[in-house]
Amino acid sequence: MEQTIRVELSTTKKEKPKTDQLEFGRTFTDHMFVMEYSDPLGWHNAEILPYQPLMVDPSSMIFHYGQSVFEGLKAYLTPDGDAQLFRPERNLQRLNRSNDRLCIPPIDEKFALKAIKQLVALEKDWIPSTEGTSLYIRPFIISTEPYLGVAPSRHYKFIVILSPVGAYYKEGINPVKIAVENQYVRAVVGGTGEAKTGGNYASSLKAQEVSAKEGYAQVLWLDGVEKKYIEEVGSMNVFFKINGEVVTPALNGSILEGVTRNSVIQLLKHWNIPVVERKISIDELHQAYKDGLLEEAFGAGTAAVISPIGQLTWNLEHLVINNGNTGELSKNIYDTLTNIQYGKEKDPFNWIEKVNEPVRVKR
Missing domain, CATH: 3.30.470.10 (Aminotransferase class 4, branched-chain amino acid transferase, N-terminal domain)
Incomplete structure (x- = not known):
């Protein structure tokens, strides 16, 4: 009962x-x-x-x-x-x-x-x-x-x-500056990175404090072992549009499985836009930038929904993405998700739960 x-x-x-x-x-x-x-x-x-x-x-x-x-x-x-x-x-x-x-x-x-x-x-x-x-x-x-x-x-x-x-970020949907974190780590495989527990966030504060003093909105976290592979941006999942394909780090045991992350992936597939979950290194991202193939980057999470990245700083080099402007894809994802959330657009995925309706059992 x-x-x-x-x-x-x-x-x-x-x-x-x-x-x-x-x-x-x-x-x-x-x-x-x-x-x-x-x-x-x-x-x-x-x-x-x-x-x-x-x-x-x-x-x-x-x-x-x-x-x-x-x-x-x-x-x-x-x-x-x-x-x-x-x-x-x-x-x-x-x-x-x-x-x-x-x-x-x-x-x-x-x-x-x-x-x-x-x-x-x-x-x-x-x-x-x-x-x-x-x-x-x-x-x-x-x-x-x-x-x-x-x-x-x-x-x-x-x-x-x-x-x-x-808005979570005062910048709103405008692009933010992000520092690639080389010293501190957020989580490791086998730890608690894929759980939403307070300790994960406490351990991230130092890097965030240091980067904020240097004018950055957040940090881009690398893996805790090799400090080579991209994991999250601040407390959000991260996406990169490279040569027409959208790449997001694969869930590996240290990355939180975001609800917005999952929604973005479903939305991209619905639009027939290539999207892949895989390991991506900071070196690969840097090479894509040098080759002119890094078209957009953005964080995805409940608080900010979509947070475009206008600049990444790595080893003192400033990687300005899409001329520091919000990308078309980032804006389209933000608009579509928020329109569904606010009931301004049809919900083809059955994502919305009305507060005044009985609880549905979703399968």
């Missing part, structure tokens, strides 16, 4: 920020979803509560051993005023893959989607309507057992919070 969700409404409402003043991930809505796990009860006590601080013991294992996972997706407002999600089942499937890697008990994906939809429906008036804005959804799980010992926790909290957001 599926458990119910207890709802406690907030008695005070927060003031909503003006849409032209939205920063990414700074403002949060009136309510949140919380569910607990313990042995032998399993996942239980599902609640929608007023947004509030968490009460956790200082010895909770999350603070000491970093056992946590998270996801990121968005709710969009259509021209008709409906709220909808973009491929949320993919995020929840990935959350469970991350759970498995971090030894966290799996969640019921169908119930989690029901909870997210109920929370978003409750907070629908927090979804901004200005173009390019949305309601960011952050599901996450933390280990809460009060124990100083290196072992999987026996207690967890699964929480979902919501944040009205504008």
Whole structure:
């Protein structure tokens, strides 16, 4: 029997920020979803509560051993005023893959989607309507057992919070400058790179800090062993259009399988544009640039959707791509994905999940 969700409404409402003043991930809505796990009860006590601080013991294992996972997706407002999600089942499937890697008990994906939809429906008036804005959804799980010992926790909290957001990068769809990272690494095969866990992002901060001081929006990560093969750009998957063919690094155990990445690949195939997932080295990319074959480059992820790369800096050489302009393909992908997400264009892939409809079981 599926458990119910207890709802406690907030008695005070927060003031909503003006849409032209939205920063990414700074403002949060009136309510949140919380569910607990313990042995032998399993996942239980599902609640929608007023947004509030968490009460956790200082010895909770999350603070000491970093056992946590998270996801990121968005709710969009259509021209008709409906709220909808973009491929949320993919995020929840990935959350469970991350759970498995971090030894966290799996969640019921169908119930989690029901909870997210109920929370978003409750907070629908927090979804901004200005173009390019949305309601960011952050599901996450933390280990809460009060124990100083290196072992999987026996207690967890699964929480979902919501944040009205504008553009992730202030540059928007305009090209960004990226530095190729030669010193630090993001992840290695056999590590946690293909899981969405906080430690991956903590280890990326130093390189990001150094590159930001030099005027770069993010770094291009190379593999952690040979520091030769391209993996991700910042916290996004990366694509290159080389001589008419689109290339993206193949999933290898250290690269996160992005929902937007998968969507871009499906879209390119739908358009009959050649796309391949394979290993690509920074040397190969540099040679393609020298030969005049590197036509476009862009990052792909939930937060920014598509982020064109106008310049790559590697070994002090500036590789200016497409004269520093947004490429036609990058723009077409961005427009098509966002039009589907906002309900402005037909969805031929069955990607959209209406918030006010029952949860569909997709196969």
